Amino acid sequence: MEVLTSLFNVALLxxxxxxxxxxxxxxxxxxFTTKAGIFNIGLEGQMLIGAFFAVLGxxxxxxxxxxxxxxVAAALVFALIFALLxxxxxxxEVVVGLALNILAGGMTISLMKAVFGTRGSIVGRxxxxxxxxxxxxxxxxxxxxxQLISGxxxxxxxxxxxVPLFVLFYRRTRLGLHIRVVGEKPEAAEALGISITxxxxxxxxxxxxxxxxxxxxxxxxxxxxxxxxMSSGRGFxxxxxxxxxxxxxxxxxxxxLLFGFADAFSLRLQTFGYPSYLILAVPYLVxxxxxxALSYRARPKLIxxxxxxxxxxxxxxxxxxxxxxx
Amino acid sequence: xxxxxxPAAAVPPYAIELVGITKRFGTFTxxxxxxxxxxxxxxxxxxxxxxxxxxxxxxxxxxLLQPDEGEIRVDGKPVVMAxxxxxxxxxxxxxxxxxKLVPSLSVAENVFLGMEIRTRGLIDHKKQEDRTRELSRRxxxxxxxxxxxxxxSVGIEQRIEILKVLVxxxxxxxxxxxxxxxxxxxxxxxxxxxRGFANDGMTVIFISHHLEExxxxxxxxTVLRRGKAVATRPxxxxxxxxxxxxxxxxxxxxxxxxxxxxxxATVLSVRDLWARDDRRHPALRDVSFDVRAGEIVGIxxxxxxxxxxxxxxxxxxxxxxxxxxxxxxxxILALSPASxxxxxxxxxxxxxxxxxxDGNASIASNLVMGRQFRAPWRKGWLLDWKAADVEATRMIxxxxxxxxxxxxxxxxxxxxxxxxxxxxxEFTNDAPFLLIDQPTRGVDIGxxxxxxxxIMRQREKGIAILLISxxxxxxxxxxxxxxxxxxxxxxxxxxxEEADEDQIGLMMAGVAQSQVEAxx
Numbered sequence: 001m002e003v004l005t006s007l008f009n010v011a012l013l014x015x016x017x018x019x020x021x022x023x024x025x026x027x028x029x030x031x032f033t034t035k036a037g038i039f040n041i042g043l044e045g046q047m048l049i050g051a052f053f054a055v056l057g058x059x060x061x062x063x064x065x066x067x068x069x070x071x072v073a074a075a076l077v078f079a080l081i082f083a084l085l086x087x088x089x090x091x092x093e094v095v096v097g098l099a100l101n102i103l104a105g106g107m108t109i110s111l112m113k114a115v116f117g118t119r120g121s122i123v124g125r126x127x128x129x130x131x132x133x134x135x136x137x138x139x140x141x142x143x144x145x146x147q148l149i150s151g152x153x154x155x156x157x158x159x160x161x162x163v164p165l166f167v168l169f170y171r172r173t174r175l176g177l178h179i180r181v182v183g184e185k186p187e188a189a190e191a192l193g194i195s196i197t198x199x200x201x202x203x204x205x206x207x208x209x210x211x212x213x214x215x216x217x218x219x220x221x222x223x224x225x226x227x228x229x230m231s232s233g234r235g236f237x238x239x240x241x242x243x244x245x246x247x248x249x250x251x252x253x254x255x256x257l258l259f260g261f262a263d264a265f266s267l268r269l270q271t272f273g274y275p276s277y278l279i280l281a282v283p284y285l286v287x288x289x290x291x292x293a294l295s296y297r298a299r300p301k302l303i304x305x306x307x308x309x310x311x312x313x314x315x316x317x318x319x320x321x322x323x324x325x326x
Numbered sequence: 327x328x329x330x331x332x333p334a335a336a337v338p339p340y341a342i343e344l345v346g347i348t349k350r351f352g353t354f355t356x357x358x359x360x361x362x363x364x365x366x367x368x369x370x371x372x373x374x375x376x377x378x379x380x381x382x383x384x385x386x387x388x389x390l391l392q393p394d395e396g397e398i399r400v401d402g403k404p405v406v407m408a409x410x411x412x413x414x415x416x417x418x419x420x421x422x423x424x425x426k427l428v429p430s431l432s433v434a435e436n437v438f439l440g441m442e443i444r445t446r447g448l449i450d451h452k453k454q455e456d457r458t459r460e461l462s463r464r465x466x467x468x469x470x471x472x473x474x475x476x477x478x479s480v481g482i483e484q485r486i487e488i489l490k491v492l493v494x495x496x497x498x499x500x501x502x503x504x505x506x507x508x509x510x511x512x513x514x515x516x517x518x519x520x521r522g523f524a525n526d527g528m529t530v531i532f533i534s535h536h537l538e539e540x541x542x543x544x545x546x547x548t549v550l551r552r553g554k555a556v557a558t559r560p561x562x563x564x565x566x567x568x569x570x571x572x573x574x575x576x577x578x579x580x581x582x583x584x585x586x587x588x589x590x591a592t593v594l595s596v597r598d599l600w601a602r603d604d605r606r607h608p609a610l611r612d613v614s615f616d617v618r619a620g621e622i623v624g625i626x627x628x629x630x631x632x633x634x635x636x637x638x639x640x641x642x643x644x645x646x647x648x649x650x651x652x653x654x655x656x657x658i659l660a661l662s663p664a665s666x667x668x669x670x671x672x673x674x675x676x677x678x679x680x681x682x683x684d685g686n687a688s689i690a691s692n693l694v695m696g697r698q699f700r701a702p703w704r705k706g707w708l709l710d711w712k713a714a715d716v717e718a719t720r721m722i723x724x725x726x727x728x729x730x731x732x733x734x735x736x737x738x739x740x741x742x743x744x745x746x747x748x749x750x751x752e753f754t755n756d757a758p759f760l761l762i763d764q765p766t767r768g769v770d771i772g773x774x775x776x777x778x779x780x781i782m783r784q785r786e787k788g789i790a791i792l793l794i795s796x797x798x799x800x801x802x803x804x805x806x807x808x809x810x811x812x813x814x815x816x817x818x819x820x821x822x823e824e825a826d827e828d829q830i831g832l833m834m835a836g837v838a839q840s841q842v843e844a845x846x
Contacts, residue, residue: 192440
């Protein structure tokens with residue numbers, strides 16, 4: 001009982017919301033490209049480059065918001081290159097996405113060496129973190145539960161407020177509708193004079209915007225530092241969530257909360273002295289398993305077909321089985 | 327001057343004029359100096375074999391292709407159709423053969439896609455739905471504007487495509503093979519709608535293969551043959567056989583070939599068969615029938631009523647969920663596709679490019695596929711390519727495949743010739759049972775006849791044939807017995823000699839045979 005209360009408490013929920021925010025931001029960004037019919041595996045790189053330039057910008061300008069701006073700008077450049085290669089030159093989106101991810105990883109390391117003369121991580125050196133927003137009177141009304149809604153960086157609020165706005169965007173705005181149509185039935189868009197190229201560029205850049213914000217949150221909001229490869233697979237996790245959720249904002253939120261919970265939970269477990277490598281794998285395992293279970297009916301075609309052919313193969317082995325219930 | 331100022335005289339009689347349109351693709355001339363004048367308020371049919379240039383001509387008119395020579399006039403004024411938006415602005419609307427609707431959106435969203443009604447920047451779903459309802463009432467195109475398009479039938483999808491065109495203010499509606507996917511009843515409703523358009527002063531141009539419907543609905547016919555307009559006449563002045571002669575430049579027989587009665591033993595027997603489609607919905611419901619040796623059993627139905635699934639289950643490509651199927655004496659439901667073929671199946675699949683041939687391979691290798699282990703193609707452990715070439719050359723001759731030789735890539739051939747490659751392989755397997763799905767889809771009239779003759783020859787050899795086709799006239803010509811499928815069920819069985827298009831059409835729309843016969 002004591003173990004349980006020390007595991008499950010308000011602090012865990014707070015940690016969950018905090019860890020959910022960056023992956024939610026990047027996954028929402030990816031929802032634009034997913035809906036527009038682009039498989040964007042480059043989220044990881046866009047997020048990482050955003051995180052690095054956010055730190056750089058915050059040192060240069062001495063302001064956290066200057067940092068955010070720099071991070072977003074860098075991610076947008078990556079998104080533009082991605083769109084240029086994938087949409088205009090019709091390069092394979094997986095190859096381009098992976099190449100940009102590798103480029104982002106290498107580039108941040110070399111720039112770190114060039115600018116700061118170090119490897120590993122940048123701490124201190126005048127990095128300004130994002131301010132924490134204290135909601136007035138929250139403590140008076142909610143008491144100890146106030147920390148559930150108050151005291152986060154603006155990015156966390158932005159991420160959660162964005163979800164209903166995304167729902168509205170896809171349902172009620174022209175651009176949202178056109179993004180969906182371009183992804184679902186490009187020939188319909190073309191026949192009606194909707195420019196597929198323009199819609200896909202817009203979607204890619206919007207994706208870059210959100211990936212940049214996610215990156216900035218990682219290095220200026222989460223903690224105030226940059227380390228090599230600090231996005232640590234969150235971009236890929238977002239890609240997995242996007243595949244299973246088909247880019248629907250509410251399902252993206254559910255997937256991200258799940259991942260955030262598992263992440264926060266594993267941090268908790270570390271205090272119990274389990275091997276840290278094992279624990280670090282927990283969030284990914286939990287999230288993937290749960291996502292797979294949740295979307296079992298909508299599982300990707302490949303898996304479905306494999307299961308189908310295996311079943312058929314097994315059946316062919318036993319030809320005596322003639323009457324077969326459905 | 328005076329007369330020009332009165333509106334009646336100012337309006338020229340032709341809504342659309344195409345003058346000397348020539349369109350070349352490389353060395354191939356798809357449209358060769360075509361003149362076409364379409365009178366306002368008329369229904370103008372364009373007929374011709376596949377490859378005669380009908381679709382190219384319509385794409386030129388609609389701005390999807392640019393002509394190399396010639397002029398387009400709308401209401402007497404020359405217009406350069408730079409792209410479809412110009413055509414739309416000129417009051418043209420096109421209903422494509424393959425619908426371009428978004429399944430996850432509602433009817434109204436599809437109708438207004440690209441020209442959404444917005445209030446304060448947000449799409450006004452209610453207004454769009456009201457406008458759609460109003461239009462559908464005015465033109466007698468019944469649809470529910472709030473429904474998801476993905477759940478609707480093909481006939482309703484077509485109405486939505488027509489609504490899309492109307493909402494954009496079209497006064498001339500172009501339809502590319504509009505009835506290919508409809509039941510006879512749905513086609514008749516469509517014709518009534520088109521007639522209504524013409525009576526309202528709108529102009530209708532439609533492309534068709536089906537001569538009966540051209541005779542039924544159109545005022546004027548233009549016949550295209552090999553890229554040239556060979557005739558434009560009032561429909562009432564042309565008979566069906568004259569149209570065919572103009573289209574193919576020779577006589578073609580529509581008559582049902584004479585045949586001896588069949589007395590063969592049962593080859594394929596299907597009992598209480600159930601199966602599901604890709605979305606796990608029941609696609610076959612309690613299907614039972616037999617096919618005897620020397621008999622052609624036809625399966626009629628609007629596309630998507632379980633015919634594909636039936637063919638796939640018999641060929642071992644889709645599991646059945648319940649029931650039994652035997653070929654010869656063997657239960658085939660538990661067998662793999664290869665074992666079923668060994669048990670005596672030859673299969674001409676409905677989608678030849680997906681399951682019929684490997685488009686990138688040569689004719690010779692396509693003719694070997696699936697029987698490479700047998701003589702004469704096998705030599706010890708290896709394939710005997712020399713023998714394969716000899717065999718292929720013989721089949722190219724026998725099946726009249728128009729190609730440069732056995733090494734020719736299949737993809738390069740026309741649809742009809744690709745189909746002949748599939749037939750050549752499947753008809754020379756000496757299998758006692760032939761499953762033929764859509765034998766003449768996308769095949770022109772000349773080649774259709776050759777394929778029909780070949781099917782009849784297989785019947786004479788005593789082979790049991792299951793013939794699935796969405797073309798009712800094809801079934802009425804070939805089949806000894808026609809089974810009608812609707813929503814996965816067999817609605818009834820009609821003797822081929824006494825088949826009546828109306829009765830079959832009603833069953834295709836889901837009316838039970840007992841009711842159809844009671845009404846007759």
